[in-house]
Amino acid sequence: MAATAPTAAGHRARPGSVPFLWRLAVGGSAIGLVLAAARGVQLDGVAHGGSWRIFGRLHPVLVHFPIVLLLAVPVLELAGRWRPALREAAGFLLGCALPCAVVAVWAGLILARTDGHDGALLTTHLQGGAAVAIGTALTWWVRPWSRFVYALLLILTVGTLMWAAHNGGSLTHGADYLTEPLPPMLKQALHIKEAPAPETYGADTVFGAAVRPVLEKNCFSCHGPEKQKGDYRMDTFAALLAGGKSGVPAIVPGDILHSELLRRLSLDVTDEKVMPPKRKPRPTPAEVALLHWWIKQGASRTLQVSAVTNAPPEVLALLAGPVVAPAPEGEAPYQPRVGDYSALRDEIARLEKTLGIRLVQVSQHSGDGLLLRTRGAEARFGDAELAQLTRVAPFIVEAELDGTRITDAGLAALKPFSNLTRLHLEHTALTGTTLGVLKELPKLTYLNLCATRVTDDQLSALTSSAGLQQLYLFGSQVTSGGVSGLKARLPNTQIGPIELTKDPAP
Amino acid sequence: MNLPPANPHDCSDHHGEGPTVYDLPGIPLALREQWRQLETRRYFLGRMGKTLGWAGLASLLGPRLLAAGDGATSGPPSPESLRLPHFAPKAKRCINLFMSGAPSQMDMWDYKPGLAGLFDTDLPDTVRGSQALTGMTAGQTRFPIAPSYWKFARHGRAGTWVSELLPYTSRLVDDLTVIKSLHTDAINHEPAILLMNTGNMVPGKASMGAWLSYGLGSMNENLPAFVVLNSKFTPGANNQPLSPRLWGSGYLPSTYAGVTFRSQGDPVLYLSDPHGLTRETRRKLIDGVNAVNALTYQEVGDPETHARIEQYEMAYRMQVSVPALADMSDEPASTWELYGPDAREPGTFTYNCLMARRLAERGVRYTQIYKRGWDVHGDVVGILPRLCADTDRACYALVTDLKQRGLLDDTLVMWGGEFGRTVYSQGGLTHDNYGRDHHPRCFTGWMAGGGAKSGIVYGETDDYSYNIIRDPVHVRDYNATILHLLGLNHEALTFKFQGLDQKLTGVVPAKVISGLIA
Structure with a gap:
């Protein structure tokens, strides 16, 4: 490529020399791409997610390329009156702006779909963006052909750009972001409406005390001051009744059959139209009953709580107390059982390799601790090996030492296992003389001593293990006398049978 | 431009990581050429797609993430790489009867x-x-009601009604x-x-056992994570066929399929x-x-090659582990007293139950024992007692054995069939005998240990044992609950295949039944 032909250089020097058909093809496909995006990407207010999300999230960055490029074009065209070389640059920048605009439109649409944005302002912004991209294509196309049409289109495109960009800003920063700091007098002169003050409702009305809090908890995140999915807004009373873009009234006072809100609320959870949508928390049955009852009563805004006499019991219960969101079932805040052992990864890998053991995570939460698994390496796992685990010991919650060569002397190495809850020592040669060390394990709840040589005398060492819930002694040398003695001292410990009843036949 | 001398066996995508099959000595030239052409169209297209994708992503992700993505070339994903289970499990292993x-x-529950x-x-008619x-x-022109031939009595602290057919299990x-x-949804066996x-x-x-070994991995590398045991037939019983697809791995790598022990x-x-x-x-x-x-494997990249390597290794390790497993001479006398004489006879359901306990002790993740013959369309009074006699004591012995050894706590035992049977008689009905047809609308099963709520009866049927009137448990919900007890979220245990995130519970919503969990 070192020898560039002089003709090529000459060719480049002539502005607007790209063949007409070529320009038509490029401009046409740019327009086609924009229209395809607008028609092909369905916006339904549902966050679809997916791996395209990253591209969508780049929209706020990408959108600035066509903005700057397009704004530079009229400046260069004007300056070109005095310095004609700049006019050539204007054409070049316009050409650059075209693909950038198309990409920005696509990114915007994908952002809206993957993150589930919807609403009137978004639609306007979207139309504006598409218009800019199409305008850019037309402008670029007519530039070598007609100066007048070009100038007209450029002005139109840049104007549209300003409007679309402003809408975009309103989307991200809020509609009154720009005008909010203006002095009130100027606002009045410009007919800028103040944001409506949030409506307030007396806490003594059914609506203010119960209905609105229920709606606030379940609905406002999508149909409130911030977002109005499906053009439906529920935080003002009139809009709440009116409904959204489907045109069907959300609430018909006194008519539960024709109130769209109730219909959508009672659809099956798998239905596409159900509200709140799939994967969003459901209102409680009492809350649904309240809405039913309130609408049936006439959806009154002023009905006093004190005036309510005959309502279903769950509704009365809701009216009696403030709406408290019940803690979601089974989702207690996660409590790690052990500390952070991420610094020990190398040590764990080394131990697994040299000892043939496994130190597996109990679950994907590393805070659930580790499980010591000796299966397959039992024959070479003894006291010396156990002693090597000192550093990882505090992170082990369950130790499967059954069948290993561990002896009474080696049990002392269990001292640092401060978080151990389950200990398997069955099928070992233990006689139990050192079981006293288990007192040092405050969290131990499960102890298995089946098929060991532990005797009654040694069991007394366990008498202070109050946290022990399960103890298994089957096949050990413990007698029923020893068990009953232990049971008296450890009333909360469930002790497994030590022998079978001789004849299990019923 | 100094090109190296043309090499007819040079593989264009081979970047010199080491020797390839083409470098093995003593392979005829023609065979090498044939080998080289083994790269199929589908494989080529598939890999091209991936290569382009990775090239595009490379700049975005950086080297660390790319290295993680390389796992695809080193065999099937391990549970460690899946980072499972999702939460701390109540059960480590399962025995499915x-x-x-x-x-x-x-007639039983x-x-x-x-x-x-x-x-x-x-x-x-309103019931049906x-x-x-x-x-x-x-x-049939009539659907005559056939009351159970057997007496029931209350057992245990909860006073659960159990038929006299199950004298051991009732305890x-x-x-x-x-x-x-x-x-269930189906009315026929398959x-x-x-x-x-x-x-x-x-x-x-993929079968549940395959999902568990995929999701949770093995606890003993010397034995398969999923073992299937078939039981001897009961004389006179109507044995429906079984096939390996019941314990197959489906779309999961074959490594996770169940291994049948003879x-x-x-x-x-x-x-x-x-x-x-x-050796x-x-x-x-x-x-x-x-x-x-x-x-x-390096050349073709078919994960099944990896499964084959694993199977050779597993077989080699089982040469030591299986004879020790099958040698039951180390069982104490109490074992034989508990399980009864049938346990001495290899292949009986009782023997298999004892084997299942030995497998559980050795860390096998999922053991499934099949007992066939429950398809009693006629002569219920003649055949059902024989089936119960062949299984009742074994079920009792297995649960008791696990319990006394401290294993029931983290072993989930499940008992049940694929559907229930009709209250109306199939064929002739007398006071002494009747038949029963398939009935998908309700059936009884039980769980023990492994975090299941013990001593309860869940759900209720109508007066005809025909329709469920309280707390239905669909098969999907049952499976979701079992996965839950093993620390797995059934929605998150997935495998991408045919454009779907495949899961055991399928696409119809399933739920974990909290009433079954302790």
Whole structure:
């Protein structure tokens, strides 16, 4: 490529020399791409997610390329009156702006779909963006052909750009972001409406005390001051009744059959139209009953709580107390059982390799601790090996030492296992003389001593293990006398049978 | 431009990581050429797509993430790489006692005293509704009610009703979670048994055992994570066929498929070395085979090659582990007293239950015992007692044995068939005998240990044991609950195949039944 032909250089020097058909093809496909995006990407207010999300999230960055490029074009065209070389640059920048605009439109649409944005302002912004991209294509196309049409289109495109960009800003920063700091007098002169003050409702009305809090908890995140999915807004009373873009009234006072809100609320959870949508928390049955009852009563805004006499019991219960969101079932805040052992990864890998053991995570939460698994390496796992685990010991919650060569002397190495809850020592040669060390394990709840040589005398060492819930002694040398003695001292410990009843036949 | 001399065997995508199959000595040129052309169109296209994708992503992700993505080339994903289980499990392993053919719920568990007075009366149409029956009874002109032939009594602290057919199991009820409200979608054996085991009536999906070994991995590398035991037949019983697709791995790599242990003779065939072959020689042989397979894997990238390597290794390790497993001479006398004389006879359900306990002790993740013959369409009074006699004591012994050894705590035992049986008689009805057809609308199963709520009866059926009136448990919900007890979120345990995130519970929403969990 070192020898560039002089003709090529000459060719480049002539502005607007790209063949007409070529320009038509490029401009046409740019327009086609924009229209395809607008028609092909369905916006339904549902966050679809997916791996395209990253591209969508780049929209706020990408959108600035066509903005700057397009704004530079009229400046260069004007300056070109005095310095004609700049006019050539204007054409070049316009050409650059075209693909950038198309990409920005696509990114915007994908952002809206993957993150589930919807609403009137978004639609306007979207139309504006598409218009800019199409305008850019037309402008670029007519530039070598007609100066007048070009100038007209450029002005139109840049104007549209300003409007679309402003809408975009309103989307991200809020509609009154720009005008909010203006002095009130100027606002009045410009007919800028103040944001409506949030409506307030007396806490003594059914609506203010119960209905609105229920709606606030379940609905406002999508149909409130911030977002109005499906053009439906529920935080003002009139809009709440009116409904959204489907045109069907959300609430018909006194008519539960024709109130769209109730219909959508009672659809099956798998239905596409159900509200709140799939994967969003459901209102409680009492809350649904309240809405039913309130609408049936006439959806009154002023009905006093004190005036309510005959309502279903769950509704009365809701009216009696403030709406408290019940803690979601089974989702207690996660409590790690052990500390952070991420610094020990190398040590764990080394131990697994040299000892043939496994130190597996109990679950994907590393805070659930580790499980010591000796299966397959039992024959070479003894006291010396156990002693090597000192550093990882505090992170082990369950130790499967059954069948290993561990002896009474080696049990002392269990001292640092401060978080151990389950200990398997069955099928070992233990006689139990050192079981006293288990007192040092405050969290131990499960102890298995089946098929060991532990005797009654040694069991007394366990008498202070109050946290022990399960103890298994089957096949050990413990007698029923020893068990009953232990049971008296450890009333909360469930002790497994030590022998079978001789004849299990019923 | 100095090109190297043209090499007809140069593989364009081979970047010199080391020797390839083409470099092995002594392979004829023509064969090498044929080998080279083995790269199929599908493989080529698939890999091209991936290459382009990775090239595009490379700049975005950086080297660390790319290295993680490389896992695809080193065999199937391990549970560690899946980072499972999702949460701390209640059960580590499962023993599934599968009563293939569908036991009769109202003769064993679902006591309906009111039926005694309705002998030979017609089942009200309102109870049956618009249900489509099987071809075996759809043509019957009458659907006469057949009350159970057997007496029931209350057992345990909860006073659970159990039939006299189950004298041993009835003593266990305080340890059992009896579910009377299981229901399924299928009315015939094959789809129903597939639904129970693979979550789908259509063959080709991964079985629960395969999902567990995929999701949780092995606890003992010397034994398969998923073992299947088939039991001897009960004389006179109607044995429905079983097929390996019930314990297959479906779309999951074959490594996770269940391994059947034979019920008689060597549990696994051809494990013992021929005379004169030492273990060292065997090791060298396997190393050689593995080396060739590893090279093929590098070239072709078919994960099934990896599964084959794993199977050779597993077989080699089982040469030591399986004889020790099958040698039951180390069992104390109390074991034989508990399980009874049937346990001495290899292949019986009782023997398999004892084997299941030994497998559980050794860390096998999922053991499934099939007992066939429950498909009693006629002569219920003659055949059902024999089936119960062959299984009742074994179930009792297994749960008791696990309990005394401290294993029941983290072992989930499940008992049940693929559907229930009808309250109306199939064929002739007398006071002394009757038959029962397939019934998908309700059936009874039980769970024990492993975090299941013990000593309860869950769900309720109507007076005819025909429809569920309280707390239904669909097969999907049952499977979701079992996964939950093993620390797995059934929604998150997925495998991408045919454009779907496949899961055991399928696409119809399933839920974990919290009432079954302790």
